[in-house]
Amino acid sequence: MSTAKPAYAAPLKNPTFYVIVAAALIISAAMGIRQTFGLFIGPFSYDRGLPVTLVAFAIALHNLVWGFAQPFAGAAADRYGAAPVVAFGATTFAAGLALAAGSPSAIALIAGLGLLVGIGVSCTTFGVVLTAVGRAATPEQRSMAMGIASAGGSLGQVLMVPFAQLVRETSGISTSLYALAFLMLVAAPFGILLDRRREVGAPNVAASTAAATVPPLRETLAHAVRHRGYRLLTLGFFTCGFQLAFIATHLPGYLTLCHMPMGLGATALALIGLFNMAGSWACGWLGGRFRQQHVLGWLYLIRGATIAAFFLLPKSTVSVVLFAAVMGLTWLGTVPLTSGLIAKVFGTRHLGTLFGVVFLSHQLGSFLGAWLGGYVFDATGSYTLIWAATALAGLFAALLHFPINDTVHAPVEPARA
Template identity: 45%
Template structure:
C-alpha cells in the first residue's frame, strides 16, 4: 500500500522544516562568535562584520540563480550543493586567520550555502501542497525555521563555553552536513497536481511576466524593508541596550524572545494567509512594526520594556515570509516559485546589508542609533503603502485553476 499524497507532503514539510531549522538556526548564531574570534585573532569588529555583510549579499545575489537551477533541474541537487558549501564554509571559517580567508569562508561559501538551502525548500513545499493549503504549510515552515533560530543561539553559546569557538564551528559544520540526508528525498518530490496546473512557461517567459507586473515590485519593496529592519535589530540591538546601561544578558534574552515569539507568529501569519488577503495582512504587519518601535522608543528603558518589545516584534518578525512567498505563488503559480521568490529575496538581502551597514555608519557618525530607529519606522510605513497598492490576484491564465490560495 502506497502512502497518500497528503502524507507525502506532510513528511516533505517536516524534512524541509528540519533543513530550515539547521540552515537559519546556525546562521542566526554567528553574532556570538564575533567577540571570541576577534579577541583571539586580534581582528577589528569591522573585519568580522564585513564577512557577515558579504554573506548576506552573496546569499541575495546568488538566490535567483539557485532558484532557477532548482526549478529547472530539481531541488535535490541544489540542496546537496548548498549543504556542501555551508558545511565546508563553517569548517574553513574555523581555520581562518586573515580577513580574506574569513570573507571567503563565512562570506562567500556560507552565503552560497544559504542560497542553496532555505529558500529552495520554500519552493519545494509550495509545490507540494494545493493552493488552499499552501499558505498554512509555508507558515509551518516559517515556525520551524523560527524554532531553529531560538534553539541554536543557546546551543552555539554552550559549545563555545564548553570547547571554544574553533571546535564549536567544526561541530556546527557537522550539524550542517545533516541537511544532506534530509535533502535527498526532496530530490524525488513531486508537485501537487492542483498546484502545478497551468505550468509550461519557459524561464525567460516567467521572468518577463513577473518583471512587467507592478505588484511583484511592490511586494519586493516591502520585503526590502523587512530585511533592513531584521538585520538592523539582530546586529545592533544588543549594542543599543548596552548603551542604555543594560547587561549583555538582557540583549541575549531579547534576541531569544524574538525567535521564540516568532514561532506562533509565523504559523499564525500562514494560517490567516489561507483565509484573508495576504497583502492586507502584510500591511498590518508593517504598520504593527512601526507602532511597536515607536512605543518602545517612547517607553522608559528597562529590561521589562525590552522583553515586551522583543515579544511584540517577534510576533511579526518573519510572518512576512509565508505571506510574501504566498503572494508570489498566488499570482504566478509555482512552476518557478524558487526562482521568482529568489528575486524577491534578493530585495530582502539588499535591505539586510543596508540595515547592518547603515546602523553602524550612523552610530559612528552620531554616537546614537535613534536616527536609524526612526528610519526603520518610516520604511515600515512605506512598506505598508507598497503592499496596499499591490495586486495579488492570480494572472488570468491561472484564475480558473488557482482556487483560494
Template identity: 45%
Template sequence: MSSSSTSSAAPATRLSMQQVLLCGALIVTLSMGIRHGFGLWLGPITTERGWTRETFAFALAIQNLSWGIAGPFAGMLADRYGAMRVLVAGSLFYAAGLALMAVSESGLAFTGSAGLMVGIAQSGCTYAIVYGVIGRQIDPARRSWAMGVAAAAGSFGQFLMVPVENFLISHLGWQQALYVLALMALVIVPLSIGLKEPPAASGGSGAQQSIGAALREAFGYRSFQLLMAGYFVCGFQVVFIGVHMPSYLKDHGLAPEVATGALALIGLFNVVGTYTAGALGQKLAKRHILATIYGLRSVAIVVFLNVPLSPTSVYLFSTVMGLLWLSTVPPTNAVVAQIFGVRYLSMLGGFVFFSHQIGSFMGVWLGGRLYDRTGSYDVVWWIAVALGVFAALINLPVRETAIARPAVAAA
C-alpha cells in the same frame, strides 16, 4: 489562468504532505537557526582578531548580499533539476563556510568565508528552495498554511539555536563552536532526500512558459515590484536588529544574558507569528496582513526607543518583534504563487528574496558603519522606523489575483 491551474502535479504523483513538511521544516530549522545566532560571535571575534565592528558587520552584509544574488540562480536550478540536488550542495557549502570562519585571520578572509561562502550556501538550503517544493507538492487550498508551518519551523530553530550557540561559545570557545555548527549543517544532506520530487512534479501547463518569459512577466508586473520593495524593508529591519542588538544592549550596560534571552524570545514568538500569518493567509487578503506587520514593526521600535531601557523592556520588545519577525515570509511567497503559479516559484521567490537581502546588506552594514562614525545606533533605528511605514503603504495596492495569460500554443 488560476493558480490552481498551474499546479504542477496530480495528487497521485505528489510527495505526502507530512513528508514535505517534516523534511522541509527540519531543513529550515537548521539553516535558519544556525545563522540567527551569528550576532553572538561579534564580540569574541572582533576582540580576539582586533577588528572593528564594521569589519564583522561588512562580512555579514556580504553574506546577505551574496545569498540574495545567488538565490535566483539556486531557484532556477531547483525548478529545473529538483530541490534535492540544490539542498545537498547548499549543505556542503554551509559546512565549509562555517569551518573556514573559524580559521579566517584577516577581514578579507572572513568576508570570503562568513560572507560569500555562507551566503551562497544559504541560497540553496532555506526558504525559496523549500517553498518551491511546498508550492508544487501541496494543494493550493493549504499552501499558505503549509508555508506558515515551514516558516514557524525556521523560527523554532532560531529559538532553539541561540542558547545552544551561546552554550557552545561559552564552553568550547568561539572557534570550536563553529566547527560543531559545521557538522550540524551537514545533517541537511540526508533530510534533502525527503524532498526529492517525482518526475511529474515539473510537468503541467506552466512548463510551456520559458524562464525568460516568466521573468519578463514578473518584473513587468506592478504588484511584483511592490512585493520586492516591501521585502527590502523586511531584510533591513530584521538583520540590523538580529546582528546589532546584542552590542546595542551591551553598550547600554545590560548583561550578555539579556541579549541571548532577547534573541531566543524573538525566535520563540516568531514560531507563533509565522504560523499565524500563514494560517490567516488562507482567510484574509495577504496584502493587508503584510501592511499590518510592517506598520506594527515601526510602532514597536518607536515605543522601544522611548521607554527606559531595562531587561523587561528588552524582553517585551523582543516578544512583539518575534511575532512580526518572519511573519512576512508566508504571505509574500503565497502571493507570488497565487499570481504567477508554482512552475517557477523557487526562481521568482529567489528574486523577491534578493531584494530582501539587499535590505539586509544595508541594515547590517549601516549598523556597523554608522556606529563607528557616531558611536550610536540611533540613526539606524529611526531609518528602520521610516522604512516600516513605507513598506506598510506600498503593500496595500498589491493585486493578489492570478495573472491573466494568453493561451500558449503547444510546442
C-alpha cells in the same frame, strides 16, 4: 457516499507531510545558525582584534551574496529538484563556517562568513526549501503549509542561539563555529524528502496539460517585471531585510551599551525565534483567509511601531523581552505571505526563480541593515540614526503593500490527484 479521506486524517500517509517536516528541519538548521552571527561580533573584535565594521561587513556580505545567489539557486531547484541544491548548499555553508573558525585573518572571515555562507544559505532556505512546500501543497492549503514549515523552521532559532552561546563561552569561537558547521551537514540529507511529492504523486492528465501551457521562464520573468504588484512586493521586501538584519546583527551589542545584563542579547534572539514559531503559523493561517498583501501591510505597521516604541522608551529586562516577543510574532511571517502571493498570481512552475528575484531585494536591504549598523555606530558612537530609519521603514513598506493587485496572471492549477 464519498470515500474521499480528508488530508488531515492520516498525515503520515500524506507525502506533503514529509515535505513540510523536512523543510522545517533544514530551515531550522540554516536560519538558526545565521541567527547566531550577532553573538560573534564582540568576540571577533576583542579576541581577534578585528574592527566591528569589518565583522559587520562580513555578516552583511553574506546577506548580499545570498540575495544575488537566490535566483540561481531557485532556478536550479525548479529544474533539477531541491535535493541536490540543498546538498550543495549545506556543504558550502559548513565550509564557510569552518573557514571562519580556522583562520583569524580578515580575508578568511569575509570569504567564510561572507561568500561561502551566503551561497550556502541561498540553497538551504526559503527560495529552495519553502518553494518545495508550495509545490507539494494544494493551492487552498499552500499559505498554511508554508506557514507551518516556517514556524517549524523557527525551532532552530530558539535552540541554536543558546547552543552557540554556551559552546563559545566554554570552548571558544572556533569550536562553536565548527559545531554549527557539523549541524548544518547533518541537516543536508533531509533535502531528499523535499522531492518526495514528485516521486510519489500519481500521474495526472490535467496536470500534464496545464504544465504544457505554462509559459517559459523568460516570458514569465518579463511579465513579472511589468506587473506593478510584483514591483511593489519587491520594494517592500527590501524593508523586511533591512529591519531584520540590523536587529539580528546589532541588538546584542546595543543592549550591552544600554548596560543590560550579560547574556540578555542571546536571550532576546532566542525569544525572537520562539515567538516566530507562532507568528509564522499565524501569518500562514491569516494568508489563507485574508488577502495576503493586506496582512503584510498590517504586519509592517506593527513591526515599525514596535521598533519605535522600544527605542524611545526606557530600557529594562521586561521591555527587551516584550520587544523580542512582538518582533518574533512579525519576524519571518512575511516569507510565507510573500511567496504565497507570488504563487497565487504567477503559479508555482517558476516560483523558485520569481521568489528569488524578490528575495534579492530583501537581501540588499539585509546588507545595508547589517553594514550600516556598524558603520553608523563607528562614525557616531551611537545607534540612534539607524534605529530611527528602521522604524520608519515599517511605514514605508506598509504603504507599498496595501495597494498590491493580486489578480491571477497564470494558468489555473489543477486539483491534486
